Amino acid sequence: MKRENTTIYDIASEVGVSIATVSRVLRGETNVSPATREKVQQAMDRFNYRPSSIARGLTSKITHSLGIILPKLLNPHYAMIFTGAQEEARKLGYTISLFPWSSLDTNAYNPAAMLIERRLDGLIVCVEYLPPEHDERVLAALRTLREYMPVVLIGCVPPWYDFPAVANNNAAMMRSIMEYLTKMGHEKIAFIGGAQEDKDPLCRDVGYEEGLRAARLPYTASYRIYGKGTAEAGKASMDEMLDSLKQEYWPTAIIALNDLVAMGCLQSAREHGIAVPEQMSVIGCDDLFCAPYLYPPLTSINTHQQRVGARAVQLLISGEYKQETVEWELMERASCAPITKKREE
Amino acid sequence: MKRENTTIYDIASEVGVSIATVSRVLRGETNVSPATREKVQQAMDRFNYRPSSIARGLTSKITHSLGIILPKLLNPHYAMIFTGAQEEARKLGYTISLFPWSSLDTNAYNPAAMLIERRLDGLIVCVEYLPPEHDERVLAALRTLREYMPVVLIGCVPPWYDFPAVANNNAAMMRSIMEYLTKMGHEKIAFIGGAQEDKDPLCRDVGYEEGLRAARLPYTASYRIYGKGTAEAGKASMDEMLDSLKQEYWPTAIIALNDLVAMGCLQSAREHGIAVPEQMSVIGCDDLFCAPYLYPPLTSINTHQQRVGARAVQLLISGEYKQETVEWELMERASCAPITKKREE
DNA sequence: TCTTATAATGTAAGCGCTAACATAAACATC
DNA sequence: GATGTTTATGTTAGCGCTTACATTATAAGA
Numbered sequence: 221m222k223r224e225n226t227t228i229y230d231i232a233s234e235v236g237v238s239i240a241t242v243s244r245v246l247r248g249e250t251n252v253s254p255a256t257r258e259k260v261q262q263a264m265d266r267f268n269y270r271p272s273s274i275a276r277g278l279t280s281k282i283t284h285s286l287g288i289i290l291p292k293l294l295n296p297h298y299a300m301i302f303t304g305a306q307e308e309a310r311k312l313g314y315t316i317s318l319f320p321w322s323s324l325d326t327n328a329y330n331p332a333a334m335l336i337e338r339r340l341d342g343l344i345v346c347v348e349y350l351p352p353e354h355d356e357r358v359l360a361a362l363r364t365l366r367e368y369m370p371v372v373l374i375g376c377v378p379p380w381y382d383f384p385a386v387a388n389n390n391a392a393m394m395r396s397i398m399e400y401l402t403k404m405g406h407e408k409i410a411f412i413g414g415a416q417e418d419k420d421p422l423c424r425d426v427g428y429e430e431g432l433r434a435a436r437l438p439y440t441a442s443y444r445i446y447g448k449g450t451a452e453a454g455k456a457s458m459d460e461m462l463d464s465l466k467q468e469y470w471p472t473a474i475i476a477l478n479d480l481v482a483m484g485c486l487q488s489a490r491e492h493g494i495a496v497p498e499q500m501s502v503i504g505c506d507d508l509f510c511a512p513y514l515y516p517p518l519t520s521i522n523t524h525q526q527r528v529g530a531r532a533v534q535l536l537i538s539g540e541y542k543q544e545t546v547e548w549e550l551m552e553r554a555s556c557a558p559i560t561k562k563r564e565e
Numbered sequence: 566m567k568r569e570n571t572t573i574y575d576i577a578s579e580v581g582v583s584i585a586t587v588s589r590v591l592r593g594e595t596n597v598s599p600a601t602r603e604k605v606q607q608a609m610d611r612f613n614y615r616p617s618s619i620a621r622g623l624t625s626k627i628t629h630s631l632g633i634i635l636p637k638l639l640n641p642h643y644a645m646i647f648t649g650a651q652e653e654a655r656k657l658g659y660t661i662s663l664f665p666w667s668s669l670d671t672n673a674y675n676p677a678a679m680l681i682e683r684r685l686d687g688l689i690v691c692v693e694y695l696p697p698e699h700d701e702r703v704l705a706a707l708r709t710l711r712e713y714m715p716v717v718l719i720g721c722v723p724p725w726y727d728f729p730a731v732a733n734n735n736a737a738m739m740r741s742i743m744e745y746l747t748k749m750g751h752e753k754i755a756f757i758g759g760a761q762e763d764k765d766p767l768c769r770d771v772g773y774e775e776g777l778r779a780a781r782l783p784y785t786a787s788y789r790i791y792g793k794g795t796a797e798a799g800k801a802s803m804d805e806m807l808d809s810l811k812q813e814y815w816p817t818a819i820i821a822l823n824d825l826v827a828m829g830c831l832q833s834a835r836e837h838g839i840a841v842p843e844q845m846s847v848i849g850c851d852d853l854f855c856a857p858y859l860y861p862p863l864t865s866i867n868t869h870q871q872r873v874g875a876r877a878v879q880l881l882i883s884g885e886y887k888q889e890t891v892e893w894e895l896m897e898r899a900s901c902a903p904i905t906k907k908r909e910e
Numbered sequence: 911t912c913t914t915a916t917a918a919t920g921t922a923a924g925c926g927c928t929a930a931c932a933t934a935a936a937c938a939t940c
Numbered sequence: 941g942a943t944g945t946t947t948a949t950g951t952t953a954g955c956g957c958t959t960a961c962a963t964t965a966t967a968a969g970a
Contacts, residue, residue, distance in 0.1 A: 275926035317662040483858035513828035515860035620956035
């Protein structure tokens, strides 16, 4: 193992040129005579020469490596973001590595030692579902990190964060779903959301409320539930809502924060003997791979998270300062139906 | 942005010692007087000094970065492996980055240029579900890579691969599932498997056949299906099997290669009007997060993929040469039931 | 007190590249 | 043919560390 790596010197002495010339063909500079270039190229091939990205990074200050901070990859939502980012990074010749949330949430003057030591060329941070109490500390950590490397944010980015960012327009998305449901005749529509109250004006619950207003429907506190954004939490929230409400007040449609929550809702509905979509429509968000295989197949919104990840990488590398939005797509499946069906029964 | 990074020289001149001494406290060497160590430490804190892992890597030849090659992260099975590996790597002070399968499957003398240029300290390669025709080329690529860095394999590793490895004992796992099902009275048990025929003696289908023999059940070719290991493929395989068989020959139990396939089977059963588990039991493998939320909740095997990933990292870093196995756990849920139920109807 | 082992620190040579600068060769220009 | 330009190549000083080796200060042994 670990054969002695050939260096730029080996190539240079083999061809009989200086290392600068070898470096020039390595970097694709134009001011090298075709003949020399060819000879160097061939020697490189012959020796199976691979320049050390470490050494290149040390001198050029460009490491061609990026970082991404995500809550957890086990949630397919984040796996999609990561995949999108990874593929784009690779295309552009970059390597990307994952850092956990804890990298940000550190004490005092030690934010993300590892992050800084790596001399990354850029960092993507997903700030979705930020617990409000952490908000300030996280923002401070982000500002510190920015002194060392460009930072692009993704997810549910509050507008007062002065960072380039790419996200879905969650509010608009939710408004359009509300329209979808109200057009189907639904009037009792519940929203089973994420952790935070209303600190974040970009979040999905805002669109829910706007949709309510647009349809001239009353806001009903017991239809707006907060949870943890997981399947377990979704089920618990739904259980609690159903159990605390008389059956006649049960909503006829549920908007789940994401597909995970929707899975929990479906389960809860099943256990309460509620037929979906006949008695109750359920709509999720993110369009996870399993959505079509749930029972009933879950109507969901494809939020193109891979594109979010890819775009973030592009912004990072191009250095543009933008706050961008990625489009979404409604995936109609069997879990939503017009209200009329219900009346027939 | 990009404040000028403080270097070992800054610290040295601040404290009034040589850079060697600073380097010594950086590396935690013991032969430094407590007084000097303290002074250096404080200067480092004061300057918020972070050593450049790039420079350290260049001299020490240890980059503290690993690579992992996985088919695709969107499949939660691989996301679990990655997560396990990532967390373990981080604990040990390593960074890990993902490389796509295409890194291996390259032409001639250019296997994974990026992989080698990065001067990784080690590489994990997941060789699961290897299409047989690629087998040789992949093995060759692995052997080449091994000249540059330690390699540990995970997944379904053929025994003739002379690499350290960690995997599930798929054959034993399947045998035990077969026992589980036969004890429930099932005799017509189908296996909906992965892509390859029988090239790999460790794979799950081997256990299936052994289980058949152990229970003195006949081998029925039409019960052993090959597919692509995805939900779509699972559904297609199952559809095909059911449609080609008279109803009386329909299996009473299905073993799916993984939960993805099982999801497809569940769907297919539903469309064929088969009640699960009353008329047909279905068992998956991998225990994905969505398994409990399928209908019916899917009985599956938790194969502890995170542990697989973590163990692989440990082997890589410790340098041990071992071929290890990770235990599994049956997660009983509602999709499997004794055959007796069926007769009652 | 003088050696000799030991602990603490310093010196300097790389690691494998990049990049600024210097030089040499080739070509125009008048 | 002398001079200025352009093009191709060489020289060299880092980048920010580690590490072998040298040196000095300190303690121990005779």
